[in-house]
Amino acid sequence: MEGQLQRVVGRNLRRIRLDRDFSQEAFANHMGVHRTYLGSVERGERNLTLQTLEKIADFLGVDPRDLLNER
Known part of the structure; x- marks a missing residue:
């Protein structure tokens, strides 16, 4: 299960x-x-910081939670 969220x-x-x-x-x-x-x-090979996750989400125009939720 380790790394699942990264993927x-x-x-x-x-x-x-x-x-x-x-x-x-x-x-x-x-x-x-x-x-x-x-x-x-x-x-899924990199472990992002929350700050980087927020920066990516902001640029994409999505809520950071949209990147974290399994689809």
Whole structure:
């Protein structure tokens, strides 16, 4: 079960990013991170801080809880 929330956040981030027509590279550039970092977040390999989660949610225009909820 360890890391399950990371994977949920990653899947939700990818889904919402694609719904908004952002490439991984364009989204990463806007967030000020490298594309490989964003890819590892989307694969659930990175443990985000709450501050980073809020920043991502704000840019996507969603409630941070939308990134945390299993779909």
